[in-house]
Structure formats: structure tokens, C-alpha cells
Amino acid sequence: MPTSPGLYAATANTIAVGVLLVEFLMLRASLFRAQVRLYAVQSLIVCVLAVVVAATHDLPELYVLAGLSLLLKVIVVPVVVLRLLRDADVEIAGSGVIGVASEVLLAIVVAGFGFFAIGHLHLSSSVLPTAALSVSVAVVLVSFVLMIARSDVVSQAIGFFSLENGVSLASLVVASGLPLILEVAFLFDLLVAVVVFGVLMRVHHGRTDTLSTAGLTKLKG
Amino acid sequence: MTYPMLLLALVPLVTAALCVVVTARVAGALTIASSAISLALAIALVGPASRGPIHLGILRADALSVVFLLATGFLYFTTALYSVGYLKGEAGSPHFHTYARRFHVGINLFAWSMLCAPLMDGLALLWVAIEVTTVISALLVAIEDTDGATEAAWKYVLIASSGLGIALLATIFMYYAGAQRLGSSYDLSFEPLLAAARTLPVAPVRLAFVLAVLGYGTKVGLVPVHTWLPDAHAEAPTPVSAMLSGSLLAVSFYAVIRYYEIAVGALGGQFPQGVLLVFGVASLLLASLYLLGQQDVKRLLAYSSVEHMGILTIGVSFGAPVAAAGVLLHVLAHAAGKGGAFMGAGVMVRAYRTKDLTRIRDGLRVLPWSAPLFLLLIFGLSGFPPSGIFRSEFQIVAGGLANGHHTGAVLLIVLVTVAFIGLAVSTTRMICAPGADDIPAGEPSRWLIAPVLLCLAALILLGVHPPAALSDLLTRAAAQMSGGAA
Numbered sequence: 001m002p003t004s005p006g007l008y009a010a011t012a013n014t015i016a017v018g019v020l021l022v023e024f025l026m027l028r029a030s031l032f033r034a035q036v037r038l039y040a041v042q043s044l045i046v047c048v049l050a051v052v053v054a055a056t057h058d059l060p061e062l063y064v065l066a067g068l069s070l071l072l073k074v075i076v077v078p079v080v081v082l083r084l085l086r087d088a089d090v091e092i093a094g095s096g097v098i099g100v101a102s103e104v105l106l107a108i109v110v111a112g113f114g115f116f117a118i119g120h121l122h123l124s125s126s127v128l129p130t131a132a133l134s135v136s137v138a139v140v141l142v143s144f145v146l147m148i149a150r151s152d153v154v155s156q157a158i159g160f161f162s163l164e165n166g167v168s169l170a171s172l173v174v175a176s177g178l179p180l181i182l183e184v185a186f187l188f189d190l191l192v193a194v195v196v197f198g199v200l201m202r203v204h205h206g207r208t209d210t211l212s213t214a215g216l217t218k219l220k221g
Numbered sequence: 222m223t224y225p226m227l228l229l230a231l232v233p234l235v236t237a238a239l240c241v242v243v244t245a246r247v248a249g250a251l252t253i254a255s256s257a258i259s260l261a262l263a264i265a266l267v268g269p270a271s272r273g274p275i276h277l278g279i280l281r282a283d284a285l286s287v288v289f290l291l292a293t294g295f296l297y298f299t300t301a302l303y304s305v306g307y308l309k310g311e312a313g314s315p316h317f318h319t320y321a322r323r324f325h326v327g328i329n330l331f332a333w334s335m336l337c338a339p340l341m342d343g344l345a346l347l348w349v350a351i352e353v354t355t356v357i358s359a360l361l362v363a364i365e366d367t368d369g370a371t372e373a374a375w376k377y378v379l380i381a382s383s384g385l386g387i388a389l390l391a392t393i394f395m396y397y398a399g400a401q402r403l404g405s406s407y408d409l410s411f412e413p414l415l416a417a418a419r420t421l422p423v424a425p426v427r428l429a430f431v432l433a434v435l436g437y438g439t440k441v442g443l444v445p446v447h448t449w450l451p452d453a454h455a456e457a458p459t460p461v462s463a464m465l466s467g468s469l470l471a472v473s474f475y476a477v478i479r480y481y482e483i484a485v486g487a488l489g490g491q492f493p494q495g496v497l498l499v500f501g502v503a504s505l506l507l508a509s510l511y512l513l514g515q516q517d518v519k520r521l522l523a524y525s526s527v528e529h530m531g532i533l534t535i536g537v538s539f540g541a542p543v544a545a546a547g548v549l550l551h552v553l554a555h556a557a558g559k560g561g562a563f564m565g566a567g568v569m570v571r572a573y574r575t576k577d578l579t580r581i582r583d584g585l586r587v588l589p590w591s592a593p594l595f596l597l598l599i600f601g602l603s604g605f606p607p608s609g610i611f612r613s614e615f616q617i618v619a620g621g622l623a624n625g626h627h628t629g630a631v632l633l634i635v636l637v638t639v640a641f642i643g644l645a646v647s648t649t650r651m652i653c654a655p656g657a658d659d660i661p662a663g664e665p666s667r668w669l670i671a672p673v674l675l676c677l678a679a680l681i682l683l684g685v686h687p688p689a690a691l692s693d694l695l696t697r698a699a700a701q702m703s704g705g706a707a
Contacts, residue, residue, distance in 0.1 A: 121424045123397065140390065147383065156379055163386045170390060174397035174425075177405025182345040186389070189352045193382055196356040200374055203363055207371050216372040219452040221511075221520070 008056060009129040015049045016132035019169055020111065023142045023162055027107055028100050030093055032154050032211075036081045039158050039165075043073035046168050053176055057127050061180040062172075068187055069168070077161060077194050081154065084198060088205050093152050107145045111138035125173050133173040139166030152211045153204055157197045164190055223277040225262040226340055229290065230280060232258050233297070233333035237326050245321035249305045252325055256294070256301040259336060263287065263294035271693045274412070281342035281411065284698035288549045289339040289475045292556035293468040295679065297332040299672035300460040303564050304328065306668030307460055310571055320364070324458070327361045331464060338472045343410040347476055348385070348392050351440065354469055355381045362457040362465075373449075373456035380449040384439025391432035391480070398425035398487070411479065418486025426487040433480040434496055440473035442527045443534060444504040451511075454523035455576065459567025462519060466526040466563060467556035474533055474552070481537060482702060490540045497538035498629060504531030505636045512643030517576045518566050521647060522559065525602060528640045529555045535633055536617040537702070544620025545699035547613045554609030554683045558602040561676025565595030568669050569651070573660060578647050582656030589662070590670045592652045594677060599648045601680045603641040609683025 022042040029035040047066045054062035098106070114137040124130060140163055147159035171178060201211070208215055236255035240248040266287045269275055274283040282290070308321055334357055338350035355378065363374035396409055402417045435446065442450040450470075454462045477497075484493040508527035515521040529551070536548035568591040573581045584592030601608030614637065621630035664670060682688075687695075 121428060123425055125397075137390075140386070144383070147379065153375065160379060160382050160386065163383060164389075167386055167389050167393065171393045175393045175400070177400060178345075178393075178396055179406065179408050182349075182408060185346065185349045189349050192353065192356050193378075196359055196378060197382075200359065200363060200371075200378055203366070204371055204375055207366075207368060213375070216375065218369055219372055219376075219455070221516070 012049065012052065012128050013131050013135075015045060015052065016128075016135040016169060018045045019049075019165065020135050020139050020142070023139050023146070023166075024104065024107060026158065026162060027103050027142070027146055027149075031091060032085050032093055033082065033091070035093065035155060035158050036078050036085070039162055040074050040078040042162055042165050043069065043077075046165050046172070047074065049169070050172055053127055053172055057176070059127075059176055061183075062176060064180060065183050065187075068184065072187055072191060073161070073165070076191070080194060080198055081157070084201055084205075085154065087202075088211055090211050093150065093155055097151060098149055103145065103149045106149075107142045110141045110145055114138040114141040123174060127176045128173040130173070133170055136166050136169035136173060139163075139169060151213045153201045153213060154211055156213065157201060160197070161190075161194070223275055223280075225265045226275065226277050226280045226282055229259055229262045229336050230333075230340060232262075233329045233336060237329035237333060240322065240325040240329060245308065245318060245325070248321065248325035249301075249308065252301045252304065252329055253298075255329060256298040256332065259332065260294035260298045263290040263336075266290065267690050267694050271690070271697045276342065279342055279346055280340045282340055283701065284694050285478065285549075285701050286339035286475070287694060288552060288698055289471055290336060292471050292553050293332065293335045293339075295553075296464050296467045296556050296560045297336075299560055299564070299675050300328065300463050302668060302672040302675075303463070303567075304460045306666035307458065307567065309666055309668070323364055324361075327357060327364065328460060328464070331357045331361055331461070335464070335468050335472050339475055343408055344392050344395055344414070344479065345409040347479065348389055351388070351437070351473060351476055352382075352385050354472065355385060355440065358453075358461070358465060358469060361461045362453045364461075365456065365458060367456070369452075370456040373452035377449040377453040380446070381440050384436050384446060386436070387432050387439070388436025388476070391429045391436055394425045394429035394432065395480070395483070398422055398429060401425075414483055415486060418483050421483075421487040423488060426484055427492060430480050430484040430488070430493055431496060434477055434500060437473045437476040437480075438500060441470050441477060441534075442504070442530050443500045444507045444527065444531070447504065447507075447527050450527060451520045451523040454526065454563075455517055455519040459563055459570070462522075462567070463560040463563040466522065467560040470526060470530055471552050471556060474530065477534075478537065478702060485703075494538040494540050497534050501531045501534030501536075501538055502629070502632055502636075504528070504534065505633065505640075506531075509636045509640035509643065512640050515643065515647065516578055518570065518578050518581065518651070519563070519576050521578065521644065522562055522566060525562075525640065525644060526555075526559060528637075529559070529602075532614065532617065532633065532637065535629060536620070539617065539621040539624050539626050539629065540703065541620030541624040542696075542699045542703045543623065544617045545702040546695045547616025547620060549695045549698050550609060550616065550683060550687070551613035554613050554680055555602070557676045557679040557683065558598055558608065558610060561673045561680070562595060562598040562602060564669070564673050564676070565591050565598060568665065568673075569595065571665065578651060581651045582654050583658075583660075584652040587660050587662050588664060590664050591673065594670070594673045596648055596652045598673070598677055598680065599644055601677070601684075603644055604637060607681055607684040609680050609687075612684045612687075
């Protein structure tokens with residue numbers, strides 16, 4: 001007999017589903033700016049969940065983590081990417097290899113697969129309901145759809161950053177006790193990755209004068 | 222005996238910082254000095270690490286990590302020598318000083334990150350170090366500023382980072398598994414995790430292992446997540462290609478072995494070995510087929526790297542200590558052989574101004590040293606005695622047969638032979654077939670020959686008579702991998 005979830009579990013699940021919904025919104029966002037803003041919103045939701053977990057489970061180091069993620073993922077990364085976009089002067093993402101409708105359908109299938117596959121493993125967590133873990137894996141898989149289906153460097157980079165959001169969500173569920181120093185190391189690494197992504201996006205734009213990856217077909221075989 | 226570890230984690234970093242301010246000439250000399258010191262430090266660790274793990278704060282070295290330190294240290298040293306000659310050839314270009322500065326800073330940082338990864342105590346820090354290797358090497362791939370390099374760098378950073386995203390998920394699940402036994406405040410360091418391996422819950426360890434093989438496997442170059450590899454290897458500057466192939470892939474493989482150790486403890490051998498066997502056979506199969514019809518000499522070597530990573534993976538999947546020792550010897554021999562082959566190929570690419578295999582002919586006349594050295598290294602890499610690869614593949618196959626993996630062993634032999642045909646036919650033509658009268662004969666620089674000679678010497682030494690201390694180290698590390706002493 002499934003029991004009805006308590007208020008805390010319901011809230012946590014709702015927040016986690018919010019992360020997934022934003023991921024879906026990213027799939028259909030056609031303006032670069034909108035996509036970056038959605039990423040900021042998604043990061044913010046993950047931070048909120050971290051604060052909720054910290055407050056209810058007496059895990060003070062999660063406040064620090066939430067603060068750092070807020071600074072980095074809600075402010076620094078979006079600002080960096082938006083500045084790059086301003087310099088590049090391109091507004092609209094090129095259409096992907098498949099239409100938006102099929103993209104979303106594919107993402108639903110993939111997300112469902114991730115959700116049920118993880119649910120099947122019965123990993124239980126002391127701080128968050130297991131459904132949140134399944135949702136986080138769905139987020140990771142949908143971010144792959146975003147990276148694969150879109151053919152421009154910005155969407156692909158944002159796809160990778162949101163993949164990292166999915167992993168952060170998973171780590172809140174199953175690894176909320178992970179020592180703070182390691183979490184900070186992960187975030188620092190993300191920062192380095194963002195810088196490198198930014199440099200390479202700039203190099204790409206400098207050489208091809210576009211943000212599209214459609215021309216990147218020289219190397220094969 | 223802890224200071225070599227500390228110095229290894231500091232010397233290349235300091236050198237990179239110095240390279241920002243000094244001239245290209247001084248930076249080259251500093252890089253050689255730093256790499257020689259690093260290699261010496263790695264050798265100094267051989268003895269102590271064979272006797273047991275050494276700790277210093279977050280640094281830890283045991284027999285297994287020292288094997289990978291040796292591979293990186295050796296390639297760091299040889300590429301530092303090679304870079305002197307390599308940069309001479311670029312000296313005329315308009316932005317040479319900026320290029321040389323970026324190159325030296327980048328290559329020292331790259332070596333630093335790869336030396337740090339095996340020294341990290343714990344799966345979390347290991348992930349951090351490997352992510353750092355990715356971002357630094359992505360910038361080095363892009364350094365040539367050509368269309369090809371830009372494309373390769375973008376593919377590389379995106380695919381490898383996504384792979385590492387999956388590896389981070391693996392890290393988190395492994396933490397979850399460990400936290401069930403060790404409490405939530407442990408930090409994923411190896412020894413507690415290995416000691417508790419037998420009691421870890423099965424489902425999360427299984428999940429973590431598969432995710433780790435897929436995630437780190439992206440950087441190892443395992444099929445089907447190898448797609449960045451040929452592009453990045455072909456478009457990067459030659460010294461970077463050599464380090465990517467010989468050292469970066471190996472360091473990522475080191476991460477896979479760490480997960481394997483824990484998975485064998487928690488799940489028994491069958492499941493992890495099965496997973497590795499599938500990835501290994503797929504890599505070996507696809508790579509050997511791609512080798513048959515390859516037109517680009519650097520891509521040829523890149524696919525040969527995928528092939529060798531497949532051999533390593535299959536070797537681990539055999540589960541026999543003798544095969545494990547073979548795998549670790551193979552890591553070293555491959556570093557020497559493939560590093561040297563890339564450097565030799567780099568000289569030819571420069572002399573002929575093309576990477577197209579079919580347009581490189583009569584190498585023996587044009588490059589009387591580099592061309593035959595390249596050919597010898599290719600035959601060494603294909604497993605001809607007395608190369609180290611022959612010895613290591615022999616051990617791997619022997620271990621497989623002894624442990625009853627007959628199909629795996631036979632597949633390995635057949636596919637390695639296919640790969641050999643692909644490599645041998647095209648490279649022999651490059652060196653021996655007549656043609657190309659318009660190319661002036663003559664070696665560009667001694668700096669480009671000496672490191673290749675060193676690589677060949679190391680490859681043969683590993684085959685003919687590996688030093689006793691090294692054999693002890695490999696035996697110890699192999700015992701560790703097979704679930705023996707930590």
C-alpha cells in the first residue's frame with residue numbers, strides 16, 4: 001500500500017519536478033537569451049531545494065553550498081554567457097536537427113525511461129524522497145537530448161551546464177552529507193569548465209562568425 | 222618518502238607560472254628541467270610505493286598510481302625535448318611569441334594535472350583532477366587556431382565534459398554506497414572504501430561502476446563514446462597529441478581501474494569484468510576496422526590508441542593477476558610507443574606538409590632518421606618482439622587463457638592482427654614506396670629525433686629486460702587490482 005507523502009516530501013518532489021519542467025522549457029526556447037535565463041531559473045530552483053534540505057535536516061554546510069551555487073550558477077555563468085551573446089550579436093538559435101515537437105516527445109520518452117529505471121533500483125535516502133532522485137536522472141537524460149538535438153554552441157553549452165544541475169539535484173538526494181570541501185571543489189571545477197566553454201565559444205564565433213555548429217563537419221572517418 | 226609526491230604536485234605548476242613571464246627560449250629550458258625533475262621524482266617513488274601506500278594530506282601514492290605517474294613523467298620529458306624542435310618550426314609565424322607562451326604554459330599545466338590525478342586520495346578528488354585535465358587539454362587542442370582545431374576542441378570539450386558529468390554521477394552513487402557503511406562524513410578516500418567494499422550495498426555500486434566506465438570511458442576513448450578522440454588527436458599540435466594519447470587516456474583508465482577495484486570487492490568479479498569485456502571488444506573491433514581504411518596519419522595513430530585502450534580494458538576483464546600486470550606494462554609501453562610514433566609522424570607531417578597517408582612516400586630518402594624510427598615504433602606498437610607491447614600482450618593473453626577466457630583471448634589476438642595489417646600496410650608504404658621527388662631530403666632538427674629515439678629505447682627496454690624494481694612495482698599493483706593487498 002503506498003502511503004501518501006508528507007508535506008516535506010511533497011514540497012521536495014514538487015521542487016525537483018520544477019527542475020525537470022524548466023529543462024523541458026529549455027528544449028523549446030528559441031531565443032538564446034531565454035535559454036540562458038531558464039538555466040538561471042533552474043539553478044535557482046536547485047539552490048532553493050538545497051536550502052530546504054539544509055533547514056529541515058540541520059545540515060548547515062548546505063547553506064554555504066547553496067550560497068556558492070547561487071553566486072556561480074545563477075549569477076556568474078548566465079552573465080558570462082549573456083555577455084558573449086551580446087558580443088556575438090545573434091538572437092535566435094538555429095533550428096535543431098529535429099523539430100521542437102519531436103524533440104519534446106523524445107525527451108518525454110527518455111525522461112520516463114530514466115525515471116522508472118532509477119525507481120527500479122530502490123535506493124532510499126534519509127533526506128529526500130527517492131522520486132527526486134529519479135527526477136534528477138531524468139533531467140540529466142533530457143539535457144543530453146538538448147545537447148544532441150540543438151546545433152549551436154550556446155544551447156550545447158547550456159545543455160551541459162543543466163546536466164550539471166541534474167547531477168547537483170541527484171547529489172542533494174543521495175549525497176547531501178558529502179563533505180563541503182568536495183562540493184566546493186566540484187563547483188570550482190564547473191567554474192573552470194565555464195571559462196573554457198566561454199573561450200572556445202568565442203574562438204568558434206571568431207573563426208566562423210556564427211554560433212551554429214552545422215558547419216563543424218570537416219572531421220570524420 | 223613523502224616529499225617526491227609534494228614536489229610532483231608543485232614543480233610543473235610553478236614552471237607553468239614562470240612560463241607566463243619568461244621568453245620562449247627560457248620557457249623551453251624550464252619545461253625540460255621541470256619534466257626531468259618530474260620523471261626523476263616518479264622513478265624515486267617506485268621503490269617506496271612497491272612496499273605500500275604513502276600518504277601526505279590529500280596526496281596518496283601506491284604501486285598502481287606510480288605506474289601512471291611513470292607513464293606521464295616519461296611523456297612529459299620526451300615531449301618537452303620534442304617541443305624545442307617543434308617550436309623552432311613555428312618561429313617564423315607572426316604571433317609566435319603569444320603562441321609559444323600559451324604553448325609552454327598549457328603543456329606544463331596539462332602535465333601537472335595528469336601528474337596530480339593519480340596522486341589524489343579519493344574518487345571525488347580524482348574526478349576533480351580529471352576534469353581539470355579535460356579543460357586544459359581542450360584549450361591546447363584549440364591552440365593552433367585552424368578550422369579543424371576549433372571543431373575538434375569544441376567536440377572534445379563538449380563530449381568529454383558530458384562524459385565526466387556521468388562520471389560525477391558515478392562518484393555520487395559511490396559516495397551513497399559508501400555512506401551506508403562508513404557514515405556520511407567520509408570523503409571517498411580509497412582505503413576505507415576498499416576495506417568496506419565487501420559490505421557495500423550491491424545496487425548502487427553496480428550503478429556507480431557502469432556509470433564510471435561510461436563516464437571515464439569517454440575520456441579513455443572506449444567505443445561508442447570515443448568520437449572526440451580521433452579529431453582531437455589529429456588536430457592538436459604534435460607534442461599535445463603525444464601526451465593526449467600516451468598519458469591522458471591512461472590517466473582516465475586509471476580512474477576506471479579504481480572503480481573496478483571497489484566493484485570487484487563489492488560485487489565479485491563477474492559483473493565488472495563482463496562490463497569491461499563488452500566495452501573492450503567493441504573498442505578493439507571498431508578501431509581495428511577503422512585502421513584498415515585510414516587516410517590521415519594522425520587519425521591512424523589515434524585509432525590505434527582506441528585499439529590499445531580496448532586491449533587494456535579486455536586485459537582487466539580477464540581478472541588474472543598476470544593479465545593485470547600485463548595491462549600495467551602495456552600502459553607504460555603504449556605511452557612510450559605511441560608518444561614516439563606521434564612525434565615521428567609529426568616530423569613527417571611537417572616535411573610533407575600533409576597528413577594524407579597516400580601523399581607521404583619515400584620517407585627513407587626524405588627523413589633518414591625519423592622515418593625508419595617511426596616504422597620501428599609502429600611495428601613495436603603492433604606487438605613485434607622485442608617491443609614491450611609484445612611482452613604485455615603476451616601476458617594479457619596468457620592470463621586470459623589461464624583464467625578460462627578463451628573466446629576473449631582469441632578475439633584479442635584476431636583483432637590485434639587485423640589492426641596490425643591496417644597499420645603496417647599504410648605505414649610501410651609511407652616509408653618505402655617510391656615517389657615524392659619534389660620534397661627536399663634532410664632532418665629538420667635533432668631535437669625532433671632524440672625524443673623519438675628515447676621512446677624506442679624505452680619500448681625495447683620494457684620488452685627485453687624490464688628493470689627489477691619496475692617488475693616488483695607491476696606485480697604489486699597487479700595484486701592490488703586483483704583484490705589483494707591495498
